[in-house]
Amino acid sequence: MTATADRPAPVEPVASPGGEPGSIVGWLASTDHKRIGLLTLGTALVMMVVAGGLALTIRTQLAQPQLHVLTNDRYDQFFTIHGSLMIYMVMTPFAIGMGLYLVPLQIGAPNVAAPRTTMFSFWLYVTGAVVMLSGFFTDSGAADHGWYAYPPLATGRFTPGQGVDLWIVGVALTGLGMLIMAGTVLWTALLKRAPGVTMLRLPVFSWSVVASNLMVIGAFPSLLAAVGILAIGRVRPDLFTHNAWNIGYQDVFWFFGHPVVYVMFFPYVGAIAEVIATFAGRKFFGYKFFVVSQLLFAALSMSVWGHHMFTTGQSSNYYFSLTSIALVIPAGIEYFDLLATLVGGRLRFPTAMLFGLAFIPQFLIGGLTGIMAGTPALDYQIQDSYFLVAHWHYTLAAGSLFGLFAAVYFWFPKATGRMLREGLGKAHFWLWFVGTNLTFLPMFWLGFHGMPRRIPTYLPADGFTTENLISSIGAALLGLGAMVFIVNVAESLGRPRYAGADPWQGHTLEWATSSPPPTFNFSARYPIPPVHSYAPLLDLRREREQVRSAVE
Amino acid sequence: MKLSHGVVGAWAASNLVLALVHLAFRPRPLPFFIYIGGSAVVAGFGLAVLLAMRAGHDGPQRRQPRRASAAVVAALGAAMGLTGFAYGWWLSVLGVYLLGVAAWRVRGERLRPGARPWPVALGDAQPADRPALVYHGSSIGTAVPVPADHPAHGPPPPAPPAPEPSATVRRGILLVLLVSAARAIVNVLKGRR
Numbered sequence: 118m119t120a121t122a123d124r125p126a127p128v129e130p131v132a133s134p135g136g137e138p139g140s141i142v143g144w145l146a147s148t149d150h151k152r153i154g155l156l157t158l159g160t161a162l163v164m165m166v167v168a169g170g171l172a173l174t175i176r177t178q179l180a181q182p183q184l185h186v187l188t189n190d191r192y193d194q195f196f197t198i199h200g201s202l203m204i205y206m207v208m209t210p211f212a213i214g215m216g217l218y219l220v221p222l223q224i225g226a227p228n229v230a231a232p233r234t235t236m237f238s239f240w241l242y243v244t245g246a247v248v249m250l251s252g253f254f255t256d257s258g259a260a261d262h263g264w265y266a267y268p269p270l271a272t273g274r275f276t277p278g279q280g281v282d283l284w285i286v287g288v289a290l291t292g293l294g295m296l297i298m299a300g301t302v303l304w305t306a307l308l309k310r311a312p313g314v315t316m317l318r319l320p321v322f323s324w325s326v327v328a329s330n331l332m333v334i335g336a337f338p339s340l341l342a343a344v345g346i347l348a349i350g351r352v353r354p355d356l357f358t359h360n361a362w363n364i365g366y367q368d369v370f371w372f373f374g375h376p377v378v379y380v381m382f383f384p385y386v387g388a389i390a391e392v393i394a395t396f397a398g399r400k401f402f403g404y405k406f407f408v409v410s411q412l413l414f415a416a417l418s419m420s421v422w423g424h425h426m427f428t429t430g431q432s433s434n435y436y437f438s439l440t441s442i443a444l445v446i447p448a449g450i451e452y453f454d455l456l457a458t459l460v461g462g463r464l465r466f467p468t469a470m471l472f473g474l475a476f477i478p479q480f481l482i483g484g485l486t487g488i489m490a491g492t493p494a495l496d497y498q499i500q501d502s503y504f505l506v507a508h509w510h511y512t513l514a515a516g517s518l519f520g521l522f523a524a525v526y527f528w529f530p531k532a533t534g535r536m537l538r539e540g541l542g543k544a545h546f547w548l549w550f551v552g553t554n555l556t557f558l559p560m561f562w563l564g565f566h567g568m569p570r571r572i573p574t575y576l577p578a579d580g581f582t583t584e585n586l587i588s589s590i591g592a593a594l595l596g597l598g599a600m601v602f603i604v605n606v607a608e609s610l611g612r613p614r615y616a617g618a619d620p621w622q623g624h625t626l627e628w629a630t631s632s633p634p635p636t637f638n639f640s641a642r643y644p645i646p647p648v649h650s651y652a653p654l655l656d657l658r659r660e661r662e663q664v665r666s667a668v669e
Numbered sequence: 670m671k672l673s674h675g676v677v678g679a680w681a682a683s684n685l686v687l688a689l690v691h692l693a694f695r696p697r698p699l700p701f702f703i704y705i706g707g708s709a710v711v712a713g714f715g716l717a718v719l720l721a722m723r724a725g726h727d728g729p730q731r732r733q734p735r736r737a738s739a740a741v742v743a744a745l746g747a748a749m750g751l752t753g754f755a756y757g758w759w760l761s762v763l764g765v766y767l768l769g770v771a772a773w774r775v776r777g778e779r780l781r782p783g784a785r786p787w788p789v790a791l792g793d794a795q796p797a798d799r800p801a802l803v804y805h806g807s808s809i810g811t812a813v814p815v816p817a818d819h820p821a822h823g824p825p826p827p828a829p830p831a832p833e834p835s836a837t838v839r840r841g842i843l844l845v846l847l848v849s850a851a852r853a854i855v856n857v858l859k860g861r862r
Binding site for chain 1: 676681691696700706714718729745751
């Protein structure tokens with residue numbers, strides 16, 4: 118049997134396609150998982166630019182005491198929409214979108230399961246983002262209650278106007294979209310694998326997507342329930358003043374709100390694992406331990422949401438502290454595997470590897486301070502302080518965002534067939550490495566010195582000036598780095614340097630096909646190679662080397 | 670292949686165990702039932718995976734829709750319908766019309782029976798080969814060599830020269846080791862006293 122085995126022609130002629138190859142309709146109504154994935158990733162990156170612009174404005178206001186770049190109301194709207202965009206519209210969709218693009222390729226499937234449903238989910242996401250941002254054009258302005266919209270502040274009684282309503286609709290649309298998209302990708306990973314690609318031959322990245330999407334299936338319905346409760350509370354504010362739903366909302370919301378942190382983490386860890394294994398030139402160390410730890414990590418992370426509610430006095434603090442601290446066990450295994458993969462490897466240091474390596478210590482800072490925040494005695498002290506802002510940003514910005522860029526630099530040649538410029542990439546990396554630590558490290562000190570989060574300004578006598586200035590300078594470096602990245606993408610698309618099918622000597626199946634891959638991912642020219650492990654292309658290379666050395 | 674639903678089932682079961690452990694800490698009813706509910710949703714997904722496998726829906730999917738314009742219209746309808754919450758329910762009624770249009774359009778995207786089992790083109794592309802035929806792996810089918818021009822045959826990356834630690838670094842390491850050893854000896858001696 119060959120790849121081009123004779124077979125009868127289809128009895129039904131192919132109907133006219135929905136659009137020309139490169140047409141807008143061809144993209145926007147596509148059923149190709151790669152196009153839907155790229156649309157999702159591209160939208161997330163655009164949203165990141167918007168959210169970054171909001172953050173830079175916030176940091177400008179805080180650079181010196183008593184600056185008034187924004188009014189107090191507008192400041193509240195900016196930090197609310199910054200947080201909401203980054204969580205609902207950037208990190209989560211990008212994580213799930215990466216899975217959508219890569220999982221079918223890594224498992225040898227021709228497409229995602231239910232591609233039309235997947236496209237439906239993408240459009241829910243886009244419309245959700247537009248609806249949320251449209252709040253800025255209402256009389257009341259955008260939502261200004263923080264990204265978790267606690268009642269009674271977010272009810273119609275205390276925050277009237279359409280901004281909050283639009284926020285609720287936007288979150289509901291995007292949440293539903295991401296739930297559906299994660300479901301189709303998980304279904305694909307579990308059921309649509311090519312023969313021979315068993316579950317224990319799934320690449321590390323695909324496993325991270327499986328673990329992450331399991332959490333989405335379990336937790337995202339809770340988000341829809343939470344915004345539903347909030348919507349009812351907008352119409353009937355007494356819901357939150359006369360019964361248990363005031364605290365109940367927090368339970369329902371955080372049952373989504375903590376797992377989503379790991380949804381915004383696992384796929385990036387999986388991406389970094391692929392990057393590190395590839396550029397170390399060896400198989401990922403401790404594969405089975407990593408898989409089990411990911412699943413254990415995911416399961417435990419469903420049981421820690423109450424640590425966001427320690428100070429309410431309504432949470433089982435002992436239980437949630439125990440489960441939160443237990444997270445260090447699977448996290449430690451993952452860290453050990455990442456470091457052990459590096460040891461003894463033939464290391465190369467392109468931009469993707471630099472981002473991957475920087476992730477390791479930076480996320481460690483976020484993780485260890487998370488253990489502090491997961492300890493009730495400490496959490497009572499640091500609640501609502503800048504310490505938590507620092508911890509959170511070390512987790513998501515210094516951690517997951519570095520994973521995001523590692524993934525972008527690693528898979529950009531596969532998705533576009535073009536190489537990003539290494540020089541610009543390294544400039545981006547160093548600006549971000551310095552900028553990230555300059556921005557977020559001083560926030561730990563600000564927290565210790567008592568600066569509360571979400572205040573629009575402060576007095577010179579407060580003693581917050583120096584750290585805030587350093588932080589704002591770091592934010593400017595981040596903005597500069599982001600511009601370098603945009604220039605890099607524009608340069609690579611405008612004056613392409615074409616990538617081969619496998620520019621990095623990758624390990625997984627997506628590197629066996631062309632760049633960009635054909636419509637159904639693999640073809641007669643680029644067939645699926647034999648799959649004996651989770652690194653089939655590395656196996657092939659080693660077999661070839663063994664044969665050659667035996668001949669010699 | 671059986672591991673697929675096993676993964677989901679085991680994961681849901683581990684969450685159930687964690688929820689039961691929570692009971693020992695006397696939680697309020699709501700958090701407990703939220704957790705049970707979330708685990709039940711995942712268990713339901715696992716059950717669906719199991720049923721799909723038993724119905725033979727596993728393996729690469731060969732039937733593909735041509736376009737997803739109905740999905741676009743449906744999403745816009747859903748967005749308009751929900752936005753009625755902010756701007757009035759008349760907008761939701763318009764959203765229902767869009768959902769009707771989507772339902773009408775989706776018929777044209779369905780595959781006709783004669784199109785099976787070959788995939789219909791995605792968007793503008795030609796029908797692809799059956800994915801099952803292009804696999805040459807170890808579990809089923811007949812293995813053939815990977816073509817010579819296949820990228821997997823590419824040369825391995827050149828090994829970078831192993832960096833030699835500088836003399837300063839070597840001296841530093843030696844110093845650290847000596848100091849550590851000295852401190853260890855001192856600690857041992859202090860312990861004996």
